[in-house]
Amino acid sequence: MSKILEAQEHCKAAEKYLKTGLLKWKPDYDSAADEFSQAAQCYRISRDVKNSKDCHMKSAELYEKNRSFFHAAKAIENAVIVSKELSSPEELYNMACNSSSLYQQHGSGDAGANVLDKVAKIIEEKAPDLAVKLFQQAADVSSVESSQHQGTEYISKASRLLVKLERYDEALDSLRREIGFHLESGYTGAVGRLTVAIVLVQLARGDAVAAEKAYKEWGNNCEVPEMQTLEMLLQAYDEEDRDAAKRALASPFIRSMDVEYARLAGTIPLPEGIEPVPKAAVRENAAPSYVSVNIGEGEEANMSRAEVEEIDFADNRKTEEEDDLC
Numbered sequence: 001m002s003k004i005l006e007a008q009e010h011c012k013a014a015e016k017y018l019k020t021g022l023l024k025w026k027p028d029y030d031s032a033a034d035e036f037s038q039a040a041q042c043y044r045i046s047r048d049v050k051n052s053k054d055c056h057m058k059s060a061e062l063y064e065k066n067r068s069f070f071h072a073a074k075a076i077e078n079a080v081i082v083s084k085e086l087s088s089p090e091e092l093y094n095m096a097c098n099s100s101s102l103y104q105q106h107g108s109g110d111a112g113a114n115v116l117d118k119v120a121k122i123i124e125e126k127a128p129d130l131a132v133k134l135f136q137q138a139a140d141v142s143s144v145e146s147s148q149h150q151g152t153e154y155i156s157k158a159s160r161l162l163v164k165l166e167r168y169d170e171a172l173d174s175l176r177r178e179i180g181f182h183l184e185s186g187y188t189g190a191v192g193r194l195t196v197a198i199v200l201v202q203l204a205r206g207d208a209v210a211a212e213k214a215y216k217e218w219g220n221n222c223e224v225p226e227m228q229t230l231e232m233l234l235q236a237y238d239e240e241d242r243d244a245a246k247r248a249l250a251s252p253f254i255r256s257m258d259v260e261y262a263r264l265a266g267t268i269p270l271p272e273g274i275e276p277v278p279k280a281a282v283r284e285n286a287a288p289s290y291v292s293v294n295i296g297e298g299e300e301a302n303m304s305r306a307e308v309e310e311i312d313f314a315d316n317r318k319t320e321e322e323d324d325l326c
Contacts, residue, residue, distance in 0.1 A: 007042035007051070010035045014058075033062035037075060044082055053083040064102065070111075073102035077115050080122075089127035092119050096134060100141060109145025113138040117154055128165055132158050136174075143181070152181040152190075159197075160260040168205050172198060179218065192222035196254070197261050199230055203268045208237040229253045240271040 014035035017028040040055035060075035076099040080092055087095070096119035103112035120134035135158035143151040155178045162171035175198050182190050195218040202211035215230050222230065229251055236244035248254075249265045256262075 003042040003046040004048065007039040007046070007048075007055070010039035010042065011055070014039070018062075029062045029066040030068065033059045033066065033068070033071070033075075036062065040075075040078070040082070049083055049086050053079045053086065056082065060102075069102045069106040070108060073099045073106065073108075073111070073115070076102070077118075080115075080119055084122050089123040089130055092123055093127070093130045093134065095119070097137070100137070104141065104145050109141055110150075112145060113141040113150065113154065116141065117157075120157070124161070128161055132161050132165075132170075135161065139177075139181075152178060152185070155181060160258055163197075163201065163260045163264055168201050171201050175201065188221045189223075191218055192226040193257065195219060195222055196226055196230060196257065199233065200254075200261055200264050200268065203233075203237065204264055206269060208234070208271075211237070225253050237271050242270050242272070245270050 014032040017032035017035065020027060036055045036059035040052045040059060043049075043052035043055060056075050056079035060072045060079070063069075063072035063075060076095050080087075080095050080099070084092065096116050099115045100112040103109070103115065116134045116138035120131040120138070123134075124131040135154050138154040139151040139158065142154055155174060159171055159174040159178055162168075162174055175194055179191050179194050182188065182194070195214060198214045198218070199211045202208070202214060212234050215234060219227065219230065229248065232251070233245065233248035235241075236248050249268060249270075254262060254265045257265075
């Protein structure tokens with residue numbers, strides 16, 4: 001018997017389990033769900049993706065009615081895997097959320113966070129905005145429901161993706177949350193590198209003052225290479241030294257960071273730099289400065305400009321009075 005025919009037989013058996021009669025008042029949801037699950041496997045082997053997905057979803061619905069939440073969640077997860085090339089990112093997003101919710105109702109927080117992470121990776125290229133939401137939800141589930149507490153891993157993925165999308169304000173919130181996870185777990189070793197990431201994001205926003213504040217807030221968790229890099233970078237922006245800032249952003253330490261932050265460093269606007277004050281130009285054939293006849297030879301050099309102007313004013317007034325008498 002071909003797998004297609006076998007799948008059809010399983011579907012017929014499932015329908016029989018759902019029928020009721022005089023001697024059978026209640027449908028057998030569990031047995032029907034098992035039959036649909038087997039049909040889905042047969043369709044998958046036959047590469048009939050649509051029918052395989054539909055059978056997995058029917059199986060999930062029946063398992064949920066029977067309050068078999070773990071099996072229902074697993075059925076939806078299988079539907080995602082089968083139809084990841086066929087379904088839209090929005091549909092995969094909704095399926096992931098439903099599966100995660102069912103895993104949590106069963107008490108399997110780890111599995112709930114894992115399915116969100118799995119689907120986020122699938123849709124990351126086509127729908128990065130939805131992928132960010134899934135990574136953030138995975139962090140939430142992991143921090144509350146999961147026994148392994150992998151929230152830092154999931155929120156780190158969200159932070160890097162937000163930087164890639166140039167959503168810097170949201171990236172800053174995500175990075176601060178990532179730091180909070182590390183501090184909560186007592187692992188301060190990663191905080192220094194995240195401090196460098198926050199400084200880079202603030203500089204990308206054009207806010208060097210906020211970058212310096214971030215360093216003052218978390219800089220005590222930085223190791224020597226991180227401190228050296230940040231101090232060199234912030235000093236260059238404080239002094240508006242374009243060349244020094246360029247050298248700092250191209251330092252080996254920054255180039256060794258996650259690819260999103262290394263690429264970000266190459267796009268950060270450099271300081272404008274302070275232009276030297278131009279020297280006063282000398283006008284050719286300019287008339288000599290007026291010197292009062294009342295000033296003796298050599299006296300002008302010892303007098304201030306205000307004194308010279310006062311004598312000139314007195315000379316002019318005297319000349320006007322003489323003209324009036326005439």
